[in-house]
Amino acid sequence: MSHDFRVALVTCANFPDLWDDDHPLRDALRERGVIVDAVRWDDASADWSRYDLTVLRSPWDYVARRDAFVEWARGVPRLANPGDIVAWNTDKRYLSDLAAAGIPIIPTEFVAPGEAWTAPAEGEWVVKPTISAGSQDTGRYALPAQRALAEAHVERLTAGGRTAMIQPYLAAVDTSGETAVLCTPDATGELTFSHAIRKGAMLNAPGQGAKDPGAETITTRTPAPAELELAERVLATIPGGAKRLLYARVDMIPGPDGSPMLIELELTEPSLFLRTAPGAAGRLADAILNRL
Known part of the structure; x- marks a missing residue:
């Protein structure tokens, strides 16, 4: 089945062939007849207008050049997730906005x-x-x-x-770990629950920094009803509405009373743990096809 749709999966110089976890998405899109290119966000020769959709995946070297990255994102014609979301979500001061909307965040x-x-x-x-x-x-x-x-x-x-x-530092990260609730669009375009994972602690003992990215322990997890409810509440607060998004990752941890608290809402370049959940890459590929 051929559509002649062309999609760019955005990466960085460290991962010219994409981060390993994004290979299932690339392969699922190609199986559906989509032409897929891995393109660095800062590739000056890239012509973003030739893509039917540009999907942010692993542009992880933007941190030191965040202003340039935001400017780039605002200029890409068909970007998922959109440039205004990138501008809002790449500075964790967005947590203040969520707290003001009544979302339980870790006190910051x-x-x-x-x-x-x-x-x-x-x-x-x-x-x-x-x-x-x-x-x-x-x-x-x-x-x-x-x-x-x-x-x-x-x-x-x-x-x-x-x-x-x-x-x-919430002690529950050492026992319960973090829960990441991953959401992708259903056939109507509404963001809905796709899969969830448990992430082990990223920080070493006090004063000893963090583990290397990818070194944390990832396992599948069935989220509790309260975690799914928190994810829904968080999605309802997203500027401009969640229906514009291709993916969202809601990271949470049990607070002192056991009820979930938001750690981060990842809408720009989160790992989606597609290798951890069978069928997840196919669901996201179908959502991309629906959008195309």
Whole structure:
């Protein structure tokens, strides 16, 4: 079956042939007669207008060039997910918008360049930049013993012109792990539940940084009703509506009372764990065909 549709799967120089987890999507599209190219987002020779759809997948080197990346995304004619979503979602200050809409997020303090931060008296805390991917520049600190390290981390980020965010480390990540709820469009275009995974802890012991991307333990998971309900509530708050999206990943963890809290809403370049869930790549390929 041939449609002569042409789709670009967007990647970066580190993964010229796409991240391994995206190969099932590439293959499923080709099986459906779609012409698929892997293209770097910053490839100056790319002609994005020749693609019927451009799908963001693994452009993970954008973090240091986020402004250029957002400008690029806004200029691509048919981008999934769209450029305005990329601009909103690549800065984790969007969590404030979700909190204001009543979504339970992990309590988060933001410290902008030029602002001072005083570490809490005790507890375990996570420090990271609001613009990052794959746990880059993220640290976990036990206070008061590692107060100086935590404060130096925040100062290093803000001195570099970045906004820092500080959150309590939730112990449930070591026992329950994170739940990522993956949603893709159904036949009507509405984002619906596709599959879910359990992700093990990404951060090492306090003061020892994060694991390498891809090194965390991923297994399939059946989400609890409360987790699916939270995912639905989160999708309902997305600027411009969730129906414009080709995928969404809602990451959550049990809070102190056991009910799920949002860690991140990933709408730009999340791993979709297509190898973990049989049929998921085919569902996403069908959603792309529907859109085409």
